[in-house]
Amino acid sequence: MSESRTPQVLPTRKSTSLLEKFSEADVPTGRGVLRTVVFREKRNGREHVALVVGEVQGLEGVPVRVHSECLTSEVFGSLKCDCREQLDRALDFVTQNGCGVVLYLRQEGRGIGLGNKIKAYALQAEGLDTYEANRQLGFPDDLRSYDVAAEMLRLLGVRSVDLITNNPLKIAGLVEEGIPVRRRIPSRTEHNPHNVGYLRTKRERTGHLIELFAEDDDDTEAKVG
Numbered sequence: 001m002s003e004s005r006t007p008q009v010l011p012t013r014k015s016t017s018l019l020e021k022f023s024e025a026d027v028p029t030g031r032g033v034l035r036t037v038v039f040r041e042k043r044n045g046r047e048h049v050a051l052v053v054g055e056v057q058g059l060e061g062v063p064v065r066v067h068s069e070c071l072t073s074e075v076f077g078s079l080k081c082d083c084r085e086q087l088d089r090a091l092d093f094v095t096q097n098g099c100g101v102v103l104y105l106r107q108e109g110r111g112i113g114l115g116n117k118i119k120a121y122a123l124q125a126e127g128l129d130t131y132e133a134n135r136q137l138g139f140p141d142d143l144r145s146y147d148v149a150a151e152m153l154r155l156l157g158v159r160s161v162d163l164i165t166n167n168p169l170k171i172a173g174l175v176e177e178g179i180p181v182r183r184r185i186p187s188r189t190e191h192n193p194h195n196v197g198y199l200r201t202k203r204e205r206t207g208h209l210i211e212l213f214a215e216d217d218d219d220t221e222a223k224v225g
C-alpha cells in the first residue's frame with residue numbers, strides 16, 4: 001500500500017496578517033516632509049506609525065529605527081532616559097540621508113504601559129534598577145515583540161534594513177520575524193545624572209551596545225548623533 005502524505009504546510013509569520021494600513025499623508029516638519037503612514041492592529045485597534053522618507057519600496061539596506069513610545073521623555077522632557085534624543089537623532093539621520101524609516105511603536109514602557117512605567121519609576125526612586133522594578137511589578141525585563149514592526153516593514157516593501165539601535169535584542173527580534181538586518185547603525189546620545197544609571201544598567205544587564213564614555217568608542221563607520 002502506498003503511503004499518501006499530506007504536504008506539511010508550516011505556518012510562517014510572513015503569512016499572518018496582524019495589521020491593516022489605515023491612512024497616510026505627507027506631514028511637513030522642521031526637518032522636511034515625513035510621509036506618515038498609520039497601521040492599525042486588527043487584534044486590538046492599536047495604531048502604530050511609520051515615518052517614511054524617500055522611496056523605500058523594494059530597497060535593501062534601508063536605514064530604519066524601530067522606536068518604542070516614551071511619553072515621559074518625548075512629550076514631557078523627562079531626563080530619566082534618552083528616548084527623545086534617540087527619536088530626534090533618528091529623524092535627523094533619515095531626513096539628512098534622504099531615505100529611511102522611523103517606526104513609532106505604541107509599546108510604552110517596553111510594553112508594560114504608561115501607568116506601570118510610572119509605578120516602576122516610583123520603585124526606582126526607592127533604589128531598584130529599571131529591570132528590578134519591572135520584576136517587582138510582576139513583569140519580565142522587556143515585554144515587547146517585533147512582529148508588528150516586521151509586518152510594517154514588509155507592507156512598506158522594505159527588503160532589508162540597516163538598523164539604528166544599540167539593542168541586540170531588537171536586532172534578534174527583527175531577524176526572528178523575517179526581516180534581514182544588514183548592519184547596525186549605533187545610536188549615540190548624551191548621558192546626564194538622571195539617566196546614566198538607566199543606560200549603564202541596560203549595558204550591563206541586556207547587553208546594549210552603549211558608548212557612555214569616549215573609551216567605549218568602537219570603529220563602526222556610521223553613527224547617529
Ligand SMILES: Nc1nc2c(ncn2[C@@H]2O[C@H](COP(=O)(O)OP(=O)(O)OP(=O)(O)O)[C@@H](O)[C@H]2O)c(=O)[nH]1
Pocket residue numbers: 066067068069070071080081083086107108109110111112117120121130134164165166167170187198202208
Ligand atoms: N519599563 C520601563 N520602561 C522604560 C524605562 N525607561 C524607559 N522605558 C521605556 O523603554 C522604551 C525604550 O525603547 P527604545 O527607545 O526602543 O530603546 P531600547 O530598547 O533601549 O533600544 P535602542 O534605543 O534601539 O538602543 C520606551 O518604551 C520607554 O518608555 C523604565 O525605567 N522602565
